[in-house]
Amino acid sequence: xxxxxxxxxxxxxSFQALQGVSLEVKSGELMALLGPSGSGKxxxxxxxxxxxxxxxxxxxxxxxxxxxxxxxAQQRQVxxxxxxxxxxxxxxxxxxxxxxxxxxxxxxRPTEAKIIEKVTExxxxxxxxxxxxxxxxxxxxxxxxxxxxxxxxxxEPRVLLLDEPFGALDAKVRKxxxxxxxxxxxxxxxxxxxxxxxxDEALEVADRVVVMNxxxxxxxxxxxEVYDQPANPFVYDFLGNVNLFRGRLNSGRVxxxxxxxxxxxxxxxxxxxxxxxxxxxxxxxxxQASSEASMSATIVQLSALGPYVRVELRQEDGExxxxxxxxxxxxxxLPRPGxxxxxxxxxLRVFASDYSI
Amino acid sequence: xxxxQTASETKIxxxxxxxxxxxxxxxxxxxxxxxxxxxxxxxxxxxxxFVNAFHKGWEAYWQAFLTPSTQSAICLTLLTAVIAVPLxxxxxxxxxxxxxxxxxxxxxxxxxxxxxxxxxxxxxxxxMFVLLFGRQGWFGAxxxxxxxxxxxxxxxxxxxxxxxxxxxxxxxLIPLMQSQGRDEEEAxxxxxxxxxxxxxxVTLPNIKWGLVYGVIxxxxxxxxxxxxxxxxxxxxxxxxxTMPLQIEILYNEYNFxxxxxxxxxxxxxxxxxxxxxxxxxxxxxxxxxxxxxxxxPTS
Numbered sequence: 293x294x295x296x297x298x299x300x301x302x303x304x305x306s307f308q309a310l311q312g313v314s315l316e317v318k319s320g321e322l323m324a325l326l327g328p329s330g331s332g333k334x335x336x337x338x339x340x341x342x343x344x345x346x347x348x349x350x351x352x353x354x355x356x357x358x359x360x361x362x363x364x365a366q367q368r369q370v371x372x373x374x375x376x377x378x379x380x381x382x383x384x385x386x387x388x389x390x391x392x393x394x395x396x397x398x399x400x401r402p403t404e405a406k407i408i409e410k411v412t413e414x415x416x417x418x419x420x421x422x423x424x425x426x427x428x429x430x431x432x433x434x435x436x437x438x439x440x441x442x443x444x445x446x447x448e449p450r451v452l453l454l455d456e457p458f459g460a461l462d463a464k465v466r467k468x469x470x471x472x473x474x475x476x477x478x479x480x481x482x483x484x485x486x487x488x489x490x491x492d493e494a495l496e497v498a499d500r501v502v503v504m505n506x507x508x509x510x511x512x513x514x515x516x517e518v519y520d521q522p523a524n525p526f527v528y529d530f531l532g533n534v535n536l537f538r539g540r541l542n543s544g545r546v547x548x549x550x551x552x553x554x555x556x557x558x559x560x561x562x563x564x565x566x567x568x569x570x571x572x573x574x575x576x577x578x579x580q581a582s583s584e585a586s587m588s589a590t591i592v593q594l595s596a597l598g599p600y601v602r603v604e605l606r607q608e609d610g611e612x613x614x615x616x617x618x619x620x621x622x623x624x625x626l627p628r629p630g631x632x633x634x635x636x637x638x639x640l641r642v643f644a645s646d647y648s649i
Numbered sequence: 650x651x652x653x654q655t656a657s658e659t660k661i662x663x664x665x666x667x668x669x670x671x672x673x674x675x676x677x678x679x680x681x682x683x684x685x686x687x688x689x690x691x692x693x694x695x696x697x698x699f700v701n702a703f704h705k706g707w708e709a710y711w712q713a714f715l716t717p718s719t720q721s722a723i724c725l726t727l728l729t730a731v732i733a734v735p736l737x738x739x740x741x742x743x744x745x746x747x748x749x750x751x752x753x754x755x756x757x758x759x760x761x762x763x764x765x766x767x768x769x770x771x772x773x774x775x776x777m778f779v780l781l782f783g784r785q786g787w788f789g790a791x792x793x794x795x796x797x798x799x800x801x802x803x804x805x806x807x808x809x810x811x812x813x814x815x816x817x818x819x820x821x822l823i824p825l826m827q828s829q830g831r832d833e834e835e836a837x838x839x840x841x842x843x844x845x846x847x848x849x850x851v852t853l854p855n856i857k858w859g860l861v862y863g864v865i866x867x868x869x870x871x872x873x874x875x876x877x878x879x880x881x882x883x884x885x886x887x888x889x890x891t892m893p894l895q896i897e898i899l900y901n902e903y904n905f906x907x908x909x910x911x912x913x914x915x916x917x918x919x920x921x922x923x924x925x926x927x928x929x930x931x932x933x934x935x936x937x938x939x940x941x942x943x944x945x946p947t948s
Contacts, residue, residue: 343835365838372839378832382854392840395850447840 293450293483294319295340299351302335302344302507309335311507312351317451319356320481322474324494327504328530333487336504337453340485342368355450371444371482375456377436379428385439386424389414392447414442417476434465441473445480454486458493470497491531495519503527525567525643534569535613538645541566546642549609551587555642565645568637572616576636577603577625586634589613591627603627605635698916702909713899713910718886722895722911725803726872729891733810733871738864741818746852749826750834763819766812774812775880778805801883806891809877814867821863822856829855861929865922872918 295317302310309332317323325333338344340353342365352361360368379388387394389411393402402410415421418438428436437457444452457473458466474497477484488494494501495515503510503518503526511523522528529536539548544559546552546566553568578586589605592612596602601622603615613635617625627633671679703710713719744763748756766774780786782799792799799805833855837847853860875893882889890898892915899908 341839343839365835366841366843368839369841370839372836374832374836376832378836380833380836380851380854391837391842391850395837395840395842395846443836443840 293356295451295483295485296354297336297340297351298354300336300339300346300353301350302332302339302346309507310339310346313507313509314351315502315509315512317483317485319483322477322484322497322499323486324498324501325485325487325504326489326491326494326501326530328489330506331504332507333489333504334455337455337485337487340451341365341370341372341453343372369447369450371441371447371449371452373437373440373444373452373454373457375459377428377433377440377460379436379440379443381428383427384424385415385420385426385428385431386411388428388439389443389446391443410446414446417445418442432465433461434469437461437469438472441476445482449482452482452484454484456487456489458490459488466493473497495531503530505530522641525569528569528641528643533572533614533616535572535575537568537570537611539566539568539642540564541642541644546640549587549607551637552584553637553640553642555640558642558644561644566642567645568640568642570637570640572602572614574637574639575613575615576638577615577617577627578634578636581634582636586636588632589635590632591629593629594622594627605633695916698909698912701905702913705906709906710910710913713907714914716907718890719895719899719907719911721887722890722892723914725806725890726892728803729807729810729878730868730871732807733814734864734868736811737815737818737867738860740815741822741863741867742856742860744819745822745826745856746848748823749829750831760823763816763823765816766814767816771809771813771874771876772880775809775877778808778812778877778881782808800881801885801889803889805881806878806889809881810871810874813874813877814870817867817870818860818863821859821866825856825859826852858930862926865926869919869922873915 295315297313297315300310300313301308313332313336315336325336327333335344339346342360342363346353346361352359354360355368365372380391383391390407393407393410396402411424412421415424418441420435420438420442423431423435428439431439437460441454441457454473458469461469470493486498495518498515500513501515501518502512505526511518511527513521518527519531522531528534537548539546541555541558541561541564543562544555546555546558546568548568555566555568558566581588587607589607591603592606593604594601595604599619601617601619603617605613605615607613615635617627702713714723744759747753748760779800781788782792782805783789784793784800786800797804799808833851834847837851838844842850872891873893874891875897878891879894879897882891882894884890884894884898886898892911896908896911896915899905899911
């Protein structure tokens with residue numbers, strides 16, 4: 293079941309949450325909506341669920357060719373997982389999962405035996421077989437979220453929507469649960485869309501990632517595409533740590549301070565301001581200037597971060613620079629605070645600077 | 650070495666007091682103050698009511714309830730409660746639902762209006778109805794033509810009681826429903842539940858205890874209201890006297906035993922409702938504990 297969103301806008305009083313958003317989620321795909329808070333990702337998800345409605349006349353929500361824009365949440369047959377679970381606190385785990393089946397009109401309601409069978413099957417799927425009689429308050433956060441997921445799957449939804457599903461969990465449970473969600477999706481293949489502000493989560497779990505900002509879509513692509521070929525400075529900046537340089541772009545080359553780099557993406561630009569980005573792990577330290585692409589900087593501080601060592605350097609113009617070394621590299625190079633070294637930038641991405649961050 | 654040092658240091662240090670713990674004398678002062686206040690203003694008057702009611706013995710106490718005018722007062726009080734409480738139950742749930750779950754223009758105005766009966770003196774509430782429905786009032790002439798009597802009759806008493814008691818249920822539910830948010834209702838809707846089913850299966854079970862409490866308070870006030878009812882009643886013995894009014898009349902007739910006997914009945918009604926409330930709450934809690942022993946979450 294595919295989801296298609298065509299030119300949706302949404303305004304809350306004076307705030308425009310979505311500005312003409314169009315998106316297609318392919319059948320059976322697991323897609324992430326990634327963006328900072330206030331970027332409109334949750335609003336988009338709630339519009340797809342029918343919990344919010346787009347501005348009148350602004351566009352359509354289409355499920356597998358069927359226009360559902362006018363339908364309310366009750367008719368759309370979607371599964372929705374809330375950030376804070378929204379389990380029914382007065383019902384047991386079993387009854388929570390069975391809820392969607394029990395509220396069906398009599399002629400479509402399954403028999404009690406069918407309901408028990410379905411709930412038992414889902415309890416097995418979420419690995420909580422022994423806890424059917426518990427109340428939500430007696431479960432941990434991770435368990436609650438799995439129950440919420442099972443509850444939404446019980447009605448055999450056409451699409452599954454998850455709003456920051458792991459947002460309220462601690463780091464370790466979060467990681468376990470998102471891997472589990474990935475495996476689950478590989479098993480059941482329901483078209484799924486989840487909202488997150490955590491780029492690791494999006495890149496690790498999703499088939500494709502939608503990066504949103506200020507109510508617009510900045511880029512849609514596989515995790516590799518958005519990470520390696522970000523469409524613009526915002527995407528580059530949002531997906532992981534970056535170092536930003538300001539320079540001038542001129543016929544395929546960019547000048548940053550005293551160093552000069554190739555910028556093959558911009559062969560035609562003549563003498564324009566440019567922004568260049570480099571990831572901290574794409575910077576090499578050396579003690580000799582190896583080419584015209586290296587510049588000198590002074591080491592300010594070293595900090596150990598698990599398997600990595602973060603080196604903070606000050607460039608000649610006073611700007612700070614962050615470099616990430618593996619422990620191996622650090623042992624070989626032995627950087628010392630106060631020492632002046634040369635940095636060599638690799639995989640530099642250059643944008644003509646009519647963009648702003 | 651260092652661990653030894655810290656161990657000896659802790660030994661020397663005085664036992665740390667809980668940071669929020671008050672000194673003993675202050676605790677006793679506070680507890681004693683609160684208890685003596687309660688005794689003076691609640692317990693002693695309550696005991697006085699029962700002592701006065703029984704001071705001529707059981708027989709005299711019992712006789713007080715056998716006069717027709719007292720019996721009719723008791724009936725009228727029950728009738729008033731039976732009408733006012735369900736009305737305010739429905740109204741209170743509707744108002745709380747609207748305020749907690751929806752955003753609309755005039756929401757704050759509605760909130761303020763719900764509080765109006767609390768802030769207006771009950772006597773004024775009664776007068777308001779006299780001005781509206783009394784013989785000289787706005788609708789007085791018309792009502793006269795239709796031969797409908799509201800003021801100095803049972804409908805007036807019910808109206809005044811409904812007005813005075815209408816905030817109780819709503820006030821109890823609004824903060825509860827606001828704190829619960831809309832998530833569970835939204836979840837039910839997405840799962841395909843209609844608005845009606847969502848209300849019965851999700852909203853109502855969640856507000857059940859608040860609702861019970863609101864109804865108990867509402868009922869207590871409906872039975873005990875004096876001021877507003879006094880204005881609209883007309884004090885027609887055997888017809889428009891409620892229990893509080895009957896108590897006043899008996900007292901003014903120097904019939905102290907009967908007055909305190911009826912008062913003791915009202916007081917007992919209050920005690921019984923409080924008892925029921927406590928029982929209901931504790932049973933609910935223990936039922937939850939027995940059915941599902943709490944275990945520490947593992948992950």
